[in-house]
Amino acid sequence: MEVLHNLAFGFEHALTLQNLMFCAIGCTVGTLVGLLPGLGPLATISLLLPLTYSLPTGGALIMLSGIYYGAQYGDSVSAITMKIPHASSIVACIDGYQMTLNGKTGLALFTAGISSFVGGTVAIVVLSFLAPTLGEVAFLFGPADYCALMLLGFVCVSFVTTGSLLNGMAMCLIGVLLGQIGTDVTSGMQRFTMDMVFLSDGVGLVSIALGCFGIAEITKNLDNRNERTPFNGKIKLMPTWAEFKRIIPSALRGSVVGSFLGILPGGGPVIAQFAAYAVDKRFSKYKHEMGSGAIEGVAGQAAADEAAARTSFIPLMSIGIPENAVMALMMAAFIIKGIQPGPNMIAGHPDLFWGLVASMWVGNCFLLILNVPLVRYWLSVFKIPYSVLFPSILFFCCIGTYSVNNNLDDIFITAVFGFTGYMFMRLDLDAAPLLLGFILGPMLEENFRRALLLSRGQFTAFFTRPISGTLLGLIGIFIVWQVAAFSLQARNKTAHS
C-alpha cells in the first residue's frame, strides 16, 4: 500500500502542467534527434544536456529522461527502416529490417512502439516496488559471478546468429578481440594499438555498428543495383488481432528479461535486447520465423530495451553507481542540479524520486501518442530515391561517428569497419554476434582477471560461489541440451533420407 501511496505522490508531481510540458518536450526532441541515423541516446543526451541547465531540478530530470526514451525509440526507427543501428537498437536490425524488406515497415514500427510501452510499464512496476531494496542485489555479485553472467551472455550467440553456430561463435570471438584494442584497464598497457594515439581509448561501438551494418548495407544495396522502389501503397499500420496476440506475450517476456538485466551493473539495454531475442527464439511459438521478419523479433527486443533503460536507473538512484555511459551522464545532470544520487536520495528527495518514476510512465504515454500517428511520416523515407538517399545516409553515418568524440579520426575507423563489414557479409558471417562479443568481452576479461587474482589462480572459485556456480551449471545444462537437440535433428534427417 505504501508503494501506491508513493506512486500517487509521484503522479501528483509528474502531472503538474509544467512537468507535463517538460516531459512532452523531452520526448519529442529526443525522438526527433534520435531519428537521425547515427545519433543514439548517448549523443542525444550529451547534445541536449545544456538545454536543461536553466530549468528547475524536477523538470530538468524529467525532461532528460524523456529525451533518453525518445532517443531510444527514434533509434529503433532508423534501425528498422534503414538498418542503421545504434547501440540500443542492434537487434532491431535483424527482424525489423527483414520486416521492412517484406513491406511491413508500418507494422514493425507499430510493434516497436507498443512493445516499448509494455516494457516501460512493467519496468516501472518493478522500479517502484523493488528500487529501494533491489539495488542491493548488485552488491551480491562478485567478479566470478559476473564472469559467469557474461559467459551466459555468450550463450545468446547461438540464438542471435542467423547463420551457422560455428560462424556465430567465430564472430563473437572476433568481437571480443576487437574489444581488447586500447589501454588495458588492469595494467595500463597499450594493446593492439599499433602505436596510434587515437586507438588508445579503444574502438568505439558506434564506429563498429555503423561500419558493419550501415556502410556494409549501403554497399550491398549498391552492388545489387536494387533501387528500392519508391513506396506509394497504403501503409498498413495497425496489426490484425492475430498479429496483436503475437506481440503481447513476446513483449511481456522481453519486459521481464529487460527489467532484470537492467538492474545489474554493466547490463543495461544493449545486453537486454540480445537476451530477449534469445529467449524469444527459444520459447516463442513462432521461433521458426525468427530471423526472417518475425513480429516477436521486434516486440521482445523493443520491450527489453525500454524496460532495461528504466530499471538501469535503479543502481544509480539506490546506490549511486551509474552502470553505463548514459547513466553516467544522467548522474552528471543530477550532480549539476546539486543532488547526490545514492541511498539517501529516495529518503531525502522523495518528490524527485517518485516524480521521476511517475513521469517515466507519462513519458511512455507521450511516446505512444506521438509515434503511432507519426509512423506514416517516418515511412516517407522510402519515397526518396536511393540515389539521393545513400549519400545522405553516408553523411549521417559520418556525423554520428564524429559526434561521439568530436573526432574526425573516428570516421577512418568507421571506414575500416565498413570494409570489414562488407567482407563479413560476402563471407556469410553475421555481424550481430560480433557486437555482442565486443560489448561483453572487456567486462568478461576484467572480471575474469579479477576473479583469478582474488582466488590466487584457482579455477575452483568459479564453481564454489553460489551465484557463479548456479550460472555455470545453467550454461552446462544448456550446452548438453543443445548438443542433444542437434544430434537428434541430425538423426531425424538421416532417417528421413
Place this chain on the structure above:
Amino acid sequence: MNDRNLVRGLFLVAISLAFGLESLRYPIGQFSRPGPGLFPLLVSCLLLLIGLITLVRSRFGERAHISFNLKNIALVLLSLCGFALISEHLNMIAGIVFMVFCSSFAGTSYSVVRNLKVSAGLIAVAFAFQKLLGLNLPLY
C-alpha cells in the same frame, strides 16, 4: 580461391594469428597474476581452432561461389576518408560536396544537378545541427 568456405577459414585464421602473435608480445603472467597478454591469447587460440575447423570442413563440403564488387565499396570508403581528410584540413562544406560527388559514382545514374541539390540539402542540415543542436562541426 573462388570458394567462400575456404576464404572464410583463411580469413578467421588470419585474424586469430594477427591478434594471437601480437598478444605474445605482452606479458602473459600466470593464472594467479594474469598479465595483459593472457586473455587475448586464450581468445585467439579459440578463434584459431574455429578457423581450422572451417578450413577442414571446406575441403569436404560443397564449394560456394564468392563474388566481390570492389568498385562500390572502394568508392564508398574513398568518399568517407575523403570527407574526413577534407574536413580536417579544409572545411566540412567542401567535405560534404566531395562525399556526395564521389559516392554517387557508385549509384545507377549520375547527375551533376542532382548532386548539387543533395549537397546543398546536406549542408543545410549540417548548419541546422551546428546552430540548433550545438554540434561542434568545423563547417567553415
